[in-house]
Amino acid sequence: MQQDQDIAAVFVDRWNQAASFEQTGTCPVRDVLDKIGDKWSMLIVMYLAAGPKRFNQLHREVPDISQKMLTQTLRDLQRDGLVSRHVFDTKPPSVEYRLTGLGQSLIVPFGYLIDWANQSIPSIEAARASYDKAA
Amino acid sequence: MQQDQDIAAVFVDRWNQAASFEQTGTCPVRDVLDKIGDKWSMLIVMYLAAGPKRFNQLHREVPDISQKMLTQTLRDLQRDGLVSRHVFDTKPPSVEYRLTGLGQSLIVPFGYLIDWANQSIPSIEAARASYDKAA
DNA sequence: CCGCATCCCTGCTGATACTG
């Protein structure tokens, strides 16, 4: 309980913190959360967690992703320093993507979230069913 | 490393799992991730983590949220069983919102994510600056 | 093989105004 309040305080403080917020117009925590909620970012990170992969390999493995979104998402992840890009000068050329140390470090806290999700899904679906029935 | 691969496997399996996915068209893990990335959901959860609050109290405390989004987000959280709603039959009427046990349990894994974010923000911003400079 | 550019459409969001 007390710890929960501490976490909340840290979070809310950071959120309200005007530092780069007032200037850039975006909150740094919001930034990270957006990535988490992004349709493809975390899925790609999880696929890359198993090891380096090439562009078309990802394109085949990640279900239903378009070429455009794969490119775009990989660029964003690279820009944030979560993924590194390696071009091999063969022909035809091949490009390999892999998680950086920072990218790998994200897997740990993200994993806790996935665990929570998997454990809580039954409760959530039950709550939804109950809520919808009342209407 | 090995553990990372396990987490990835669990996640990807769950993602691809056709159970309610093929029928409802939505993946249960995706559901949870969407809430995390939602503009207001987690912010409200964090504010409620400090204790129960009334509608207008939240409206005042949560920065820049519109009445509409506050109502809508609280409804969604309630439907998912993360937040409970209590109406007091006074006049003027007052409505109190509080985290359920499920809602409180989310704070723990979510807290790890916030911690990671706060620790990693310097690295991320450095990576971005470096990436942008190259262009 | 890898990536960029364009078009287009859907849905989320905010602003505004109105009820019990």
Next chain:
DNA sequence: CAGTATCAGCAGGGATGCGG
């Protein structure tokens, strides 16, 4: 106080076609 209803703007993301 605690909502509901309606309207308009914008960004995310898919489809398609082209280039190195």
